[in-house]
Amino acid sequence: MPSAVVFAYHSVGVRSIKTLLARGIDIKLVISHEDSATETIWFESVAALCEERGIPRITPENPNTPDVIEQIAAIDPDFIFSFYYRNMLSNEVLALAKRGAYNLHGSLLPKYRGRVPVNWAVLHGEAETGATLHEMTVKPDAGAIIGQTAVPILPDDTAFEVFGKLTVAAEQTLWKVLPALIAGNAPHLPNDLSKGSYFGGRKPEDGRIDWSQSAQQVYNLHRAVAPPYPGAFTDIKGKRFVIEKARLINHSATKVPANLPQGLSVVDNVVFGVCGDGNAIEILALQHEGKTLDSAALSRLLT
Structure with missing residues (x-):
């Protein structure tokens, strides 16, 4: 059974962890965030899921410290996955995954790399967006594309409604590509950054x-x-x-x-x-x- 360390938060994190478990991935550790008192918590809880499933969970402010790296290295995971985790991971962390580190991003890469891609896509009047599983590199959302699932943005959809669609799209993308990823023959498609743009966070x-x-x-x-x-x-x-x-x-x-x-x-x-x-x-x-x-x-x- 392949092992994984998972960085996860939000509803995408919850659904993706459930998908990994359903596909036979042994999740040894989840690294997440504490909920912020200043944020409206309208999404599912990774903390509650880990408690329910008995999965160890830690919430370091910085995931790239020697203590965290040592803890991941001791696990020696086959995979590292990131699902709506908000911090960047260092090369030292990514290199700990024997069979690769992968992130789920809420856009059809290479479009809308960076922060809050759903909100930016709606703001710009896009007619569709989607979820992309890609290889992780130190440069954000720049690694090879493993799989994508598109969803429509209807003319009156709010970002909240689109996010609900993307949560399902993320689950579908992961479900479809995991067998090939586990078998070692998943496609690695070019992620041509010249055809997309990077967007920062919104205040x-x-x-x-x-x-x-x-x-x-x-x-x-x-x-x-x-x-x-x-x-x-x-x-x-x-x-x-x-x-x-x-x-x-x-x-x-x-x-x-x-x-x-x-x-x-x-x-x-x-x-x-x-x-x-x-x-x-x-x-x-x-x-x-x-x-x-x-x-x-x-x-x-x-x-």
């Missing part, structure tokens, strides 16, 4: 709405950061408003009143977000100080 401040952008761009921003992510927001008269739910207006069905200024307006109990191209989004739910407002409450706050 809550990146959700600030620029109403001079087109309605499609503003709507994509909302979709990319909609709850449980921090949300797209606008500040008016010192008050912060976060979009909870919205839709891009179909002008054949909803007429936007003429001469509304850019930004938020309430007309006949409908909340509009008017954008730089003259089009608008209809805001179906808006939050202020953590509470969802109705149109009447919003009107009072705006006046």
Whole structure:
């Protein structure tokens, strides 16, 4: 039975660990993160799974220290896997896997290398994304591609909804390639970095709405950061408003009143977000100080 050390967090980590176990991988150690008190925890727990299955788990702040390296070296694993683990692994760690180190990334590499690829793909209006299992190198998301599974991004999908699809795609990708990986004959396809780009992490401040952008761009921003992510927001008269739910207006069905200024307006109990191209989004739910407002409450706050 091939052995593995697994770096894992989040729902992708949970489903991928379950897939390894189902395919007969002996997981000797899981290295994970402690949940942050400042983060909304809406995903499955790797800690709970390890406790349930009796798998040893550690949560070092830095996985590349001599103590961690010594612990992995003592295990002498066949494989190292990384599933939604947030820290980079050093060459010294990666070299400890006798049969290779592999990472599951939430995009169709080489597109959207780097951080939060789902959010970036939605923000840029992509029609599809996917999950990619690839060889790990010190350079992020740059190793040979072992397998991929694509999923659609529908026009109204939020990043949260796409992430749910990717969790399944990650499981499917791993399930399909593991027999060949274990047998030693898995494909190693080129990962041409010239055909993709690297993206960094996003901060809550990146959700600030620029109403001079087109309605499609503003709507994509909302979709990319909609709850449980921090949300797209606008500040008016010192008050912060976060979009909870919205839709891009179909002008054949909803007429936007003429001469509304850019930004938020309430007309006949409908909340509009008017954008730089003259089009608008209809805001179906808006939050202020953590509470969802109705149109009447919003009107009072705006006046």
